[in-house]
Amino acid sequence: MIRCRDVVERLWAYLDGELDETDHRAIEEHLRLCVRCCGETEFADELRGVLATRSRPEMPTDVKDVLEEFIDGLDPTNPNT
């Protein structure tokens, strides 16, 4: 069985579905038997969620106004826009 250290290193890639089948299976097998790594996995999933939902800075209203006005002036038929 692979070591906890190896599992933790590949945990995010595992959750992202980016491991090859062999590595993916090895981690699943490890997680069936290791409570600590299961905790790490749940926590890594929470962290991914935090990055997906809380990382976007809000656009200030004045910037939004300027950029929307800019968009209004865009014209794909004019290469000099």
Add this chain to the structure above:
Amino acid sequence: MLGTVDRTSLQELARAELPGLYALARYLTRTRAEAEELVQDTMVRACRSFASLNDVKAGPKWLRVIMTNVWRDRLRRNGRRPEEVLVDPSPEPEHFSLYQTLVDEDPLPWSDTMHVDFLGAFSAEDIQLVLQRVPERYRVPLLLRYMDGFGTGEISELLSLPAGTVYSLLHRGREHFERALWEYANESGLLEQGAGAERPPRKEARSR
């Protein structure tokens, strides 16, 4: 499929994606003004190549690809090579696990769900300040992956880096992010009040 070059379609796409594009631009640049300029340059380039967009569903990622290219061009104009900005020459930092650190340090002894409560103590603004502490070379791939949903292969193409390098940057980026969360929580007094409790302003931690 977009049959014709359609001004309204581009404007609709641009308006819908504006908050996300601004967010990415804010992390790729240092100031609000630079972010605004990057969004505008992205729109101009998108306008010029709009006819090449065949699938409107691909529009959001297409705009982000353009933004990343504009950003890389700007780096080059400023005498910086994107590959150098993004490749880490430093030795492997010491391994850091926030999960294990929380187990060892037990910063919320009253909590039965410590790990969840720890993350729950961070507002969106806190998370954004924490991300600013992550070095640029790690922050960019991390945000392309988890904020904008690009796959590792796509990031590799976007940044012209080998896939192995992107894996390494993402791995290190996650550790930097976890370490920065822990340091920010300690420096800002985030945990002193307990999760969910009203917290005093943390001016020192919020200053850039």
